[in-house]
Amino acid sequence: MKTRRSLLSTLILLLLVAVGPVWGQTLAPAVPAPVVTKSTLVIVIQGTVNGPPESVPFSGKVQIKATAVTDPDFGGQPSVHLAIDFLDVQGLGATTRTKFFAVEEDELMRRLVASDRIDLVFTIVPDKGTVELATVRTGLASLTLTFDGAGNLTAGTGSITNNPFAPNL
Numbered sequence: 001m002k003t004r005r006s007l008l009s010t011l012i013l014l015l016l017v018a019v020g021p022v023w024g025q026t027l028a029p030a031v032p033a034p035v036v037t038k039s040t041l042v043i044v045i046q047g048t049v050n051g052p053p054e055s056v057p058f059s060g061k062v063q064i065k066a067t068a069v070t071d072p073d074f075g076g077q078p079s080v081h082l083a084i085d086f087l088d089v090q091g092l093g094a095t096t097r098t099k100f101f102a103v104e105e106d107e108l109m110r111r112l113v114a115s116d117r118i119d120l121v122f123t124i125v126p127d128k129g130t131v132e133l134a135t136v137r138t139g140l141a142s143l144t145l146t147f148d149g150a151g152n153l154t155a156g157t158g159s160i161t162n163n164p165f166a167p168n169l
Helices: 002-024
Strands: 036-049 056-069 079-086 090-092 099-103 105-111 115-126 137-147 153-162
Touching: 036 137, 056 099, 056 137, 056 153, 079 115, 079 137, 105 115
Parallel strands: 036 153
Antiparallel strands: 036 056, 056 079, 056 090, 079 105, 090 099, 099 115, 115 137, 137 153
16 A cells, blocks of 8 residues: 555646646746837939939939837837839930939838938949940939837938949949
8 A cells, every 4th residue: 555655646746747747837927018110101302313324313213111120129219111112203305315224122121219310322223225225324313211219200302313323434
């Protein structure tokens, strides 16, 4: 009988050790989910890219989709994911009257601030069939974006200039 009692005692003890923490366990506090704010803005952008073979004045629309996200895990500064798309930015060569397109799609992650300036290098492509692809070059788009306290994109402006990083051709 002593053997049964010690075996039974051992089983009960193992059961209490295994189940005990579950009974006494307290649930961890719920981690708040990140707050996500989405907004979209379309702005008009214009300016001139000068240089060989000719100057090209551009104008058109740029769509900016902003998704602001808080950091509930570490309490850091909120960030904003930007998807920037040149919808219909076109130019006409000053001398050859060749049609050019500004081509750009970017995705950026930035810290959320009240006002943010972003400089984007974009590709300038001639209309197919009008000029050889050797005339492909780049320009610089400067965007200034304004956000409210919740991370909504409230306003934006943009301009186009020469790309300061482009080689002098």
